Amino acid sequence: MNIPPAVLVLVAVALAGAGVALAAFVWAVRDGQLDPTNAGGSVIFEDDEAPR
């Protein structure tokens, strides 16, 4: 099969990008930057305006 060089470059770039993204994600989780995650959803009620 004849794979165009453009695709190879692209795959390399994509893999590198994915690697960096994964590393960043792992680091962010370890660093505690994302917890406690689900509580964040309540922040919109902090302006005290009553829902209707």
Add this chain to the structure above:
Amino acid sequence: MMFIRLSVFFAGVLAALFLGWAALVGVPGVQIAAVPPQPDLRPYTFEQAHGRQVYIREGCMYCHSQQTRPQGFGADQPRRWGRPSVPGDYFYDQPHLLGTMRTGPDLLNIGARQSSRDWHLAHLYNPRTVTPQSLMPPFPWLFEERAAEPSETVVHGRFVANRDGLDLIEYLLSMNRTYPVR
């Protein structure tokens, strides 16, 4: 904290946009930019280039595409709209006019399909005089009402094409990518 660091956030956001750009524009840009024009493709003459400007101005692109699909994908081939187009066919096109609508037929090879100036004149003045079912707009402002020279074609008894109309037709007639791909 409940939010990743701002610097990381913006780096991620920019990286996402950049990756998309690299994949969709950067790499193919380099690949396609290396493609030379098809040897039999002519650059536009002054008149044709002006006609192309009229085509843009009147928005023909919103009803007519300029790209032909391969055999087995749609009916472009059996309809004889022209062989599948290749990047080298568009070398001189700036801006591109590939189009995304086919309210009217594809025009990439209209010059080969319909080479009669008189047909185009009558059709542009009012498409319904030629094709009663057409819903293409009329373009009477590409014509003027005056005494015609003997060499000129008169439509509807008293209108002759002006510069814009004549050049637009030059452009339409130039649309001919029927040469073999090399």
Add this chain to the structure above:
Amino acid sequence: MSDSLLPLRREMDERAALPVLLYFGTGILWLLAGTVLGVASSLKFNAPDWLGSVPALTFGRIRPAHLNAVMYGWASLAGAGCMVWLTSRLCQVPVQWRGCLIASAALWNAGLVYGVGSILLGYSAGVEWLEFPLAAVALIALAFLLYAASILRTFSLRKVDHVYVSLWYILASVVWFPLLYVVANLPIYSGVVHGVVNWWYAHNALAVWFTPVGLALAYYFIPKIIGRPLYSYYLSLLGFWTFALFYNWNGVHHLVGGPVPNWLQTISIIASVMMVIPVLAVAVNHHLTTLGNFRMLRTSLELRFIVFGAMSYTAVSFQVAMESLRSVQETLHFTHYTIGHAHLGVYGFLTMILFGAMYYITPRVARWDWPRPGWISAHFWLTAAGILIYVGATCWGGFLQGRALNNPAEPFTDVVELTRPYLLLRTISGVLIGAGHLIFAALFAQVLRRMGPRREEAVTP
């Protein structure tokens, strides 16, 4: 509920009032202009010779004028106004750098008048979604940067520790859009590369600006109005990153079958299908948060618009994933189906959410309530019915058109004839939608002229 924050809320709304109402008011004017241009474009299909001798009103000019007026005019201005208010609320800081916002609204409108005027007078740049001449582009880019500066400034002074998911979308969009807009408008492309840049842009304009606006609003208002947090907040963050990653790669599915490298079409198709992940994340959140609270759709007119919008988002996204497949694209490409799809996204999703958000925000910043609730309901039903008929007619008509186009035995004129009833239905639905817009504009004018009841701040609205 205690209301110790009432003074702060008052201050935030008061400071937001001028810029927000400026964006809203001018946005509504562009909505009306865009609607007239849209209905007129559609009518031209039913009666091609109508106004046929006026160059500025030929189909090929008013159709792009319609798109630009509603996208860069209506949706962008109304969206910017909503984002300004929402950023202030989510950061618990009054809007900063109001001068920037007022200058932004002025420049934005100047760019629009210049750009839309240019198209009508025959000076279009000739690229779909990028028809504006460079001077208009420069004005709008500058206006957007001023808007972005104010948003970022407000954000930098935030009093709330947590950055809510809506803000993620807002922050991303203010850095994404100017980059995309400027890069795509550079006058350096030609040939097929230009085509690729064109659709990379046109699809991404939705990804980096219009959709983030709609999602930011939906993520805020659905839980806010219902009074219950998002079903899964974690999922919304995952949704954000997958959205950022995949949406960017979609554009070339507009050129499937065309003269672009095959591998490029393929990755765009794959990315379009991958969009199912972020879409599901959003859908699960929106619909499961709403679930069990449907009776609120009767009492809250804002919620009705927003939930309609969220449902359209789910529908339109699955449509994309399916539509980008080669075998489907073979039929639907180049037909009115694409137009129906675009309207389901930009109208059914974004515009309906904008309506809902504006019904919520306007009385708060204007400190005056809507005068006639019955009219709001009429607005909802006219536009909801209108857009459903519109999408139904163009998608079904487009499907039949595509099948006929792909049947070489069918003469082209027969294909034209076949679409006629659907195009007529489209005009009719456009008129319904337009009637809804007139009601909306009239209501907005009445609030500005304080014709309704004064807003009682302290009690439940």
